[in-house]
Amino acid sequence: MICEKMVGLVKGSSAIRAMFEEGQKMAAIYGAGNVYDFSLGNPNVAPPEAVKDAVMDLIQNEDPMRLHGYMSNTGFASTREAVANSLNRKYGTHYDAGNVIMTVGAASGLNVVFRSLLNPGDEVITFAPFFAEYRNYVANYDGVLVEISPDTATFQPKLDEFAEKITARTKCVLVNSPNNPTGVIYSAETYRRMAAILNEKQKEFGTSIYLITDEPYRELVYGDVEVPFVPDFYKNTIVGYSFSKSLSLPGERIGYLVIPSEVDDFADVYGAASVANRILGYVNAPSLFQLVVERCLEETTDISYYERNRNTLYEGLTKLGFQCIKPDGAFYLFMRSPMEDEKAFCEIAKKYHILIVPGSGFGCGGYVRIAYCVAYETIVNSLPAFAKLAEETL
Amino acid sequence: MICEKMVGLVKGSSAIRAMFEEGQKMAAIYGAGNVYDFSLGNPNVAPPEAVKDAVMDLIQNEDPMRLHGYMSNTGFASTREAVANSLNRKYGTHYDAGNVIMTVGAASGLNVVFRSLLNPGDEVITFAPFFAEYRNYVANYDGVLVEISPDTATFQPKLDEFAEKITARTKCVLVNSPNNPTGVIYSAETYRRMAAILNEKQKEFGTSIYLITDEPYRELVYGDVEVPFVPDFYKNTIVGYSFSKSLSLPGERIGYLVIPSEVDDFADVYGAASVANRILGYVNAPSLFQLVVERCLEETTDISYYERNRNTLYEGLTKLGFQCIKPDGAFYLFMRSPMEDEKAFCEIAKKYHILIVPGSGFGCGGYVRIAYCVAYETIVNSLPAFAKLAEETL
Numbered sequence: 001m002i003c004e005k006m007v008g009l010v011k012g013s014s015a016i017r018a019m020f021e022e023g024q025k026m027a028a029i030y031g032a033g034n035v036y037d038f039s040l041g042n043p044n045v046a047p048p049e050a051v052k053d054a055v056m057d058l059i060q061n062e063d064p065m066r067l068h069g070y071m072s073n074t075g076f077a078s079t080r081e082a083v084a085n086s087l088n089r090k091y092g093t094h095y096d097a098g099n100v101i102m103t104v105g106a107a108s109g110l111n112v113v114f115r116s117l118l119n120p121g122d123e124v125i126t127f128a129p130f131f132a133e134y135r136n137y138v139a140n141y142d143g144v145l146v147e148i149s150p151d152t153a154t155f156q157p158k159l160d161e162f163a164e165k166i167t168a169r170t171k172c173v174l175v176n177s178p179n180n181p182t183g184v185i186y187s188a189e190t191y192r193r194m195a196a197i198l199n200e201k202q203k204e205f206g207t208s209i210y211l212i213t214d215e216p217y218r219e220l221v222y223g224d225v226e227v228p229f230v231p232d233f234y235k236n237t238i239v240g241y242s243f244s245k246s247l248s249l250p251g252e253r254i255g256y257l258v259i260p261s262e263v264d265d266f267a268d269v270y271g272a273a274s275v276a277n278r279i280l281g282y283v284n285a286p287s288l289f290q291l292v293v294e295r296c297l298e299e300t301t302d303i304s305y306y307e308r309n310r311n312t313l314y315e316g317l318t319k320l321g322f323q324c325i326k327p328d329g330a331f332y333l334f335m336r337s338p339m340e341d342e343k344a345f346c347e348i349a350k351k352y353h354i355l356i357v358p359g360s361g362f363g364c365g366g367y368v369r370i371a372y373c374v375a376y377e378t379i380v381n382s383l384p385a386f387a388k389l390a391e392e393t394l
Numbered sequence: 395m396i397c398e399k400m401v402g403l404v405k406g407s408s409a410i411r412a413m414f415e416e417g418q419k420m421a422a423i424y425g426a427g428n429v430y431d432f433s434l435g436n437p438n439v440a441p442p443e444a445v446k447d448a449v450m451d452l453i454q455n456e457d458p459m460r461l462h463g464y465m466s467n468t469g470f471a472s473t474r475e476a477v478a479n480s481l482n483r484k485y486g487t488h489y490d491a492g493n494v495i496m497t498v499g500a501a502s503g504l505n506v507v508f509r510s511l512l513n514p515g516d517e518v519i520t521f522a523p524f525f526a527e528y529r530n531y532v533a534n535y536d537g538v539l540v541e542i543s544p545d546t547a548t549f550q551p552k553l554d555e556f557a558e559k560i561t562a563r564t565k566c567v568l569v570n571s572p573n574n575p576t577g578v579i580y581s582a583e584t585y586r587r588m589a590a591i592l593n594e595k596q597k598e599f600g601t602s603i604y605l606i607t608d609e610p611y612r613e614l615v616y617g618d619v620e621v622p623f624v625p626d627f628y629k630n631t632i633v634g635y636s637f638s639k640s641l642s643l644p645g646e647r648i649g650y651l652v653i654p655s656e657v658d659d660f661a662d663v664y665g666a667a668s669v670a671n672r673i674l675g676y677v678n679a680p681s682l683f684q685l686v687v688e689r690c691l692e693e694t695t696d697i698s699y700y701e702r703n704r705n706t707l708y709e710g711l712t713k714l715g716f717q718c719i720k721p722d723g724a725f726y727l728f729m730r731s732p733m734e735d736e737k738a739f740c741e742i743a744k745k746y747h748i749l750i751v752p753g754s755g756f757g758c759g760g761y762v763r764i765a766y767c768v769a770y771e772t773i774v775n776s777l778p779a780f781a782k783l784a785e786e787t788l
Contacts, residue, residue, distance in 0.1 A: 001511065001602045001604075001658055001659040001662065001663065002510055002511060002659065002662045002663055002665075002666040003509075003510065003511055003512055003513045003516075003535075003666075004513055005513075006509070006510055006666040006669060006670065009666075009669045009673065010662060010665040010666050010669055013665065013668070013669045013672075014665070040464075042463065042464050043463070044459065046458045046459060047458055047462055051458075051462075052453055052458070055449065055453045055682075056450070056453060056454075059446055059449045059450060059453075060450075064440045064441055064445075064446070064642075065438065065440060065642075067645075068441055068445075068642065068643045068644070068645050068646050069436065069437070069642075069644060069645045070434075070436050070644045070645055071645065104498055104647070104675065104676060104677075105675065105677060107675035107676075107677050108674075108675035108676065109675075110675065111674060111675035112675075115397075115400070115534075116396055116397065116400055117395070117396060117397055118397055119397045119398055119399075122397075133672075133673065136672075136673035137673065137675065140509075140673060140674065141397075208395045210395075248458075248459075248462065248463075249462045250462070250463060250464045250677075251461075251462050251463045251464055251465065251678060251680070251681025251682075252462050252680050252681055252682060253498070253647075253676070253677060253678070253679075253680050264395050265395040265396065268395065268396045268404060269395065269396055271396075271404040271407065271408070272396040272397075272400040272403075272404050274407070275400060275403050275404055275407045276400065278407075278527075278530075279403065279527065279530035279531065279534060280502075280505060280534065280674065280675075281498065281499065281501035281502035281503075281504065281505035281506075281531065281674075281676075282498060282501075282502065282647070282675075282676070283498075283499060283501050283644075283647060284645060284647070285647075286645070286646050286647050286680045286683070287645025287646055288449075288645075288646060288682075288683075289680070289682075
């Protein structure tokens with residue numbers, strides 16, 4: 001009796017649940033310490049102390065009717081202004097509260113954008129490998145996700161194929177950097193060339209093409225690598241952000257959209273996003289956590305923790321002979337499967353109690369994703385198991 | 395450049411904003427105390443102290459990785475179990491955690507249900523007057539909202555017309571009691587007859603018709619009137635609930651769905667709702683407030699406050715000669731407009747600094763909605779203004 005669109009999704013979801021349950025079962029049999037579960041992108045570093053302080057202060061001193069009450073569908077003006085000011089300080093932009101919409105995490109922000117922009121059949125281009133949920137977010141509004149094949153040498157977007165696949169129906173381009181599942185950061189040169197292509201194609205087709213940049217990992221960057229600020233490169237850019245990773249608050253569902261005044265039809269787009277936020281049933285981002293993040297915009301969780309994990313895992317795996325792209329950000333490592341069928345490789349890995357995710361779910365078969373947002377001990381203890389896996393498969 | 399579906403909605407939304415801004419402007423000119431704004435259904439009684447206590451205790455003593463972390467898309471098992479047990483105690487049901495999905499308020503719950511069940515063109519029947527957003531929630535998934543005309547004698551559903559309008563495409567029936575905008579509670583007799591009709595029609599068409607009951611006002615009831623528990627009457631019932639009103643937490647976006655095991659295709663429906671919760675971008679209900687409501691399920695805000703407002707307003711208006719249906723629940727009073735064109739009446743009311751909402755937005759022209767979730771003083775002070783309005787229009 002469920003709708004046709006959902007039938008396949010419910011099946012797929014059972015497969016994910018089955019994997020999760022298999023992990024739980026393995027932990028029960030072998031002990032949690034002897035199972036190396038790298039399957040989930042779930043932050044494992046506590047939020048900064050400032051989050052707790054903000055909650056305590058707000059709950060004791062803020063008017064409860066404001067703290068827990070309705071506000072504009074776009075969010076508290078004070079929160080939106082603080083977000084704008086923080087971005088202005090970091091990126092030299094000139095945003096104000098009227099460019100920001102607080103959202104129920106980044107996932108809702110993307111849904112709001114697609115609900116606002118997509119007519120059925122409109123195309124959204126994205127670059128493999130990409131976060132698997134993009135397929136669903138676009139399908140929710142009967143859009144068509146157009147995948148650009150991966151450049152496995154660099155995992156930067158393949159821009160020649162991109163230029164070829166833009167059509168008169170291309171409404172959005174969706175990028176995610178630092179990237180899930182590769183940890184690669186798209187370079188300034190990538191964005192410069194991407195913008196040139198987009199500007200040319202907009203002229204050719206007489207259309208507006210919005211570049212949507214999904215940035216939940218913006219602050220999770222290692223060493224002195226810079227994450228380019230995308231609106232600097234291309235006028236029709238909309239930024240989606242989440243505090244799930246930077247403040248380790250994934251369960252609280254808090255993020256924002258930035259819609260710069262420069263985008264085509266700004267007033268309509270901002271107005272539509274505000275309405276979409278309401279009618280998709282979010283109504284507004286959770287009120288207490290709007291006021292919490294307002295006070296924690298310059299805070300981050302302990303990123304050095306993830307960096308140590310990255311270094312140890314990357315060195316360990318490459319020493320064993322595995323081929324990996326070194327991640328500059330996020331908390332994922334994308335490893336080449338020694339076997340063409342990476343699903344079979346993931347199955348063999350389970351023999352050694354290693355849980356990793358096939359790349360085909362991210363539109364990039366022949367690779368596997370290792371989420372290293374785990375205890376450091378898990379990394380260290382897993383390396384002998386990876387050694388056995390290498391012995392069997394390399 | 396926004397999608398076609400949104401164009402009209404953005405215009406409509408500007409109209410609402412214009413009204414809100416007019417209220418703000420009036421308050422600036424005449425002083426907030428001299429403007430009687432009955433336009434918004436925004437709780438104005440503080441949450442019970444137990445909410446604050448729960449937040450304080452959780453933030454100090456709960457593991458922050460659990461408190462703010464991801465959990466199953468359906469919500470914390472402990473929260474779902476507590477909700478099930480609370481319902482079982484109140485209604486003698488036999489629910490468990492596997493019948494409950496925590497949602498981002500009731501609005502998201504309804505979106506989740508419609509995303510799970512509706513194929514394009516499927517019909518959802520509702521009874522005028524009804525909450526205006528239902529139109530959008532159904533349109534989001536290309537469903538067709540079928541309105542049953544109001545029975546203005548009782549504001550109970552008109553069941554003869556209902557029976558006539560059920561077709562082979564009827565997938566859902568959506569009810570809201572205590573009702574926004576009338577405050578009327580649908581009677582046990584109404585549900586008994588409604589269930590009989592639905593059972594007959596399901597047999598006639600060989601379909602499953604789900605009765606969706608939207609219950610954000612379930613606890614806001616005055617005197618000893620009972621709110622029937624709808625699943626007692628009809629097997630294919632899905633309950634949507636929100637803590638926005640009962641705990642005065644509208645900004646926090648926290649509610650739940652109950653999908654009883656008895657509904658047709660239970661496993662598919664529960665599975666689809668869980669997936670819809672994820673892919674619509676809610677992902678999960680806000681984590682801290684799941685654990686807060688888990689501890690506050692037997693608490694309510696101070697309902698006597700709204701009851702005093704209701705009594706004073708109802709008595710005052712009827713004494714002036716206005717015709718109102720006496721509300722047994724929620725915090726709205728639905729008043730007959732003395733003029734056929736109730737929009738013109740609302741305009742005249744503004745002359746006396748009274749802001750009320752035309753009934754046509756709720757599918758019931760000729761009436762106006764007065765939201766009495768305001769300060770008691772606003773009620774008392776507004777009565778002389780209503781007296782002048784009566785003099786001009788009655």
